[in-house]
Amino acid sequence: MFKQQFSDASDACALAEAIVDTVREPLLVLDHDLRVIAASRSFYLTFSTTPEDVLGQLFYEVDDGAWNIPALKSWLSQIFSNTSALHDFEVEHVFPALGRRAMRLNARQVSYTVGSHTTILLGLEDVTSEREMARQNEELLRQKDMLLEEFQHRVGNSLAIIASIISLKARSVGSEEARRHLDDARDRVISFANIQQSLHTSARSGVIALGPHFARLCQAISQSMIADQQRTRIETRGDGQATTSEAESLGLIVTELVINSLKHAFPEDTANGLITVTYESSGAGWTLSVSDNGTGKLQGNGRPKGGLGTGIIMALAKQLGAEVTTVAGRPGTTVSVRHAAVATRDDLTGASVPSAPAIRSRAESKAG
Secondary structure, three states: OHHHHOOOHHHHHHHHHHHHHHOOOOEEEEOOOOEEEEEOHHHHHHOOOOHHHHOOOEHHHHHHHOOOOHHHHHHHHHHHOOOOEEEEEEEEEEEOOOEEEEEEEEEEEEEOOOOOOEEEEEEEEEOHHHHHHHHHHHHHHHHHHHHHHHHHHHHHHHHHHHHHHHHHHHHHOOOHHHHHHHHHHHHHHHHHHHHHHHHHHOOOOOEEEHHHHHHHHHHHHHHHHOOOOOOEEEEEEOOOEEEHHHHHHHHHHHHHHHHHHHHHOOOOOOOOEEEEEEEEEEOOEEEEEEEEOOOOOOOOOOOOOOOHHHHHHHHHHHHOOOEEEEEEOOOOEEEEEEEOOOEOOHHHHOOOOOEOOOOOOOOOOOOO
């Protein structure tokens, strides 16, 4: 199209010069020796220079040698080795008229149908503000991490103090039932502190690796609740990932179930007691189970006695869109929390209706 409109070379040159002067970012036109043969108006304004100081000069000598940078020379040399364009080379330098600036360079080689010579278009973009903003953001993130670290430390200390106060109160009350309730409250405060500590030491990407998370929780529970003379151990199996919120809920479920097994599944003379925490995932579905090889004792009507712990587990499972199933017998009890990627409601409506995620929760107990 341009060839048809501009058969006269002078007209084509006039158009090229107008285009160069119209570009808002500084632009240079270099010959094959990297001498400046044209510069945009914005280049002269940005670097406070004149055509007399620029035209005919080697690019590396312009602006008192400000561009005489070995890495820049190496980058530009690539354009003569069958590379028609180069992008996003950044240089930070102290320029005489500007001070320290970060500049982003883009280059393109132009070949012509007549003659064997080529020219290079070199665009320069001042990205100093962009880089300064990035540095400020990094500093803000660093400060945020520091404040979060301090917050986590204070939360941990506060929870430890609360647990100690509850323990002192439990020793002072005369009612055995009140003491039992206070001990349960203390255990839950400690478990929440353990979960917060585990999440804090996990990856900060917003995605938590569940295997290490569960392992840290069970180790903390074991250290605080299993006496030296007891022969009960806790094992974790499987792995997966979850968001911080999901990992917190799953951690609370694991804590409640493990503590429940330690309290009720093993008599004092138990040898080789084992609690196993298993997490398995398949696509968007997953199953979390906590099993023990304890007594598996059932309450009167064949169901475990409901309490605060059971209510917490059911509420957390509902938030996760999961179902809770309990299988208890002699020996052993297994509680499974299962989330299906797609659930159906045939039992409620007679038709297969997808639910994403499933929101039913049920507790079933079977004699082993």
